[in-house]
Amino acid sequence: MKQIGFIILTSFLLLQNTRAQSDAYVQQGEFGITAGVANYFGDINTRSSFKRVKPAIGVYYKKQFNNYLGMRISAHYAQLGFSDAYSKNDFQKTRNLSFNTNIFEFAIAGDFNFFRFIPGDLDYAFTPYITLGVGMFTYNPYAYLNGQKVYLRPLGTEGQNVHYLGRKPYNSMSVCFPIGGGLKFNISKNTNFSIQVAHRLTMTDYIDDVSTTYAPLSSFVSLPGFASNAFILQDRSPEAGKGPINDGIVIGRQRGWNKQKDQYLIAELGISFNISTYRCPGSD
Numbered sequence: 001m002k003q004i005g006f007i008i009l010t011s012f013l014l015l016q017n018t019r020a021q022s023d024a025y026v027q028q029g030e031f032g033i034t035a036g037v038a039n040y041f042g043d044i045n046t047r048s049s050f051k052r053v054k055p056a057i058g059v060y061y062k063k064q065f066n067n068y069l070g071m072r073i074s075a076h077y078a079q080l081g082f083s084d085a086y087s088k089n090d091f092q093k094t095r096n097l098s099f100n101t102n103i104f105e106f107a108i109a110g111d112f113n114f115f116r117f118i119p120g121d122l123d124y125a126f127t128p129y130i131t132l133g134v135g136m137f138t139y140n141p142y143a144y145l146n147g148q149k150v151y152l153r154p155l156g157t158e159g160q161n162v163h164y165l166g167r168k169p170y171n172s173m174s175v176c177f178p179i180g181g182g183l184k185f186n187i188s189k190n191t192n193f194s195i196q197v198a199h200r201l202t203m204t205d206y207i208d209d210v211s212t213t214y215a216p217l218s219s220f221v222s223l224p225g226f227a228s229n230a231f232i233l234q235d236r237s238p239e240a241g242k243g244p245i246n247d248g249i250v251i252g253r254q255r256g257w258n259k260q261k262d263q264y265l266i267a268e269l270g271i272s273f274n275i276s277t278y279r280c281p282g283s284d
Helices: 002-024 090-095 229-234
Strands: 025-041 054-064 069-083 098-113 126-138 142-145 148-151 173-186 191-202 263-278
Touching: 025 069, 025 191, 054 263, 069 126, 069 263, 098 173, 126 191, 142 229
Parallel strands: none
Antiparallel strands: 025 054, 025 263, 054 069, 069 098, 098 126, 098 142, 126 173, 142 148, 173 191, 191 263
16 A cells, blocks of 8 residues: 555656646747748639739747637738739730739738647647738739839829729728638747648728729820820720720720729748747746
8 A cells, every 4th residue: 555655646746747847838929930922813813813923921929828729910021913914804815904012911810729739849739720810911003014113003093093983092001801721830849830821801902903994084194195104004905906995985994893802812831939938837
């Protein structure tokens, strides 16, 4: 009986010592960097094509509140762009519009783990997760004309500068809602690796500078015998040899579809480093 009692007492003390050591290790958060690709969906990419993915990078700080729930603050830079030249749709090929833009995004999101995940603990080293958040981003679409970059927003390509049908210049900042998921792994006590894909719903239809109908030709000021950049870039069908669509005879021809906002997606790989502190075992 004394031997059994000794074994029980020894096991209890070892367990308490192990728990104290575990409690002494406190994960304050993790800092990570990401790299991947971004893709745009909207009035020019209507078929959700991935023919023109562009680079994306990011940084983030994440705090895990328990084994299943964490909060992430992130910043991303991404490039987006597309062209009607990639479409199989006859109207889009004739329309002949294209754009590029840089995206700067700041977001906050909640991460929800499916499995128990403890940063720094190789016994709980893997989990799939979902992420939901809200953020702000900036954009400024541009196109190329005769090899020169021309920003589209100042031109008012849908009559915004003359307030045609009450249209106003669109804001270069908007709200986004990242929704997605991923996989996360502990690859060492202090390092994690992740794979994440998150789709961004947005509150703007002008990431691509295309939304509604063509504006009257009188909306675009040109000097006699000289077509302004706004006049040329609002309707590029003549460059495809099939225009013009906006011929000044039929008013209100469709240029885009404003019933659905533009969207974008970022798929990325990430590596993060645990930020940890130690405290005396048993301390509060």
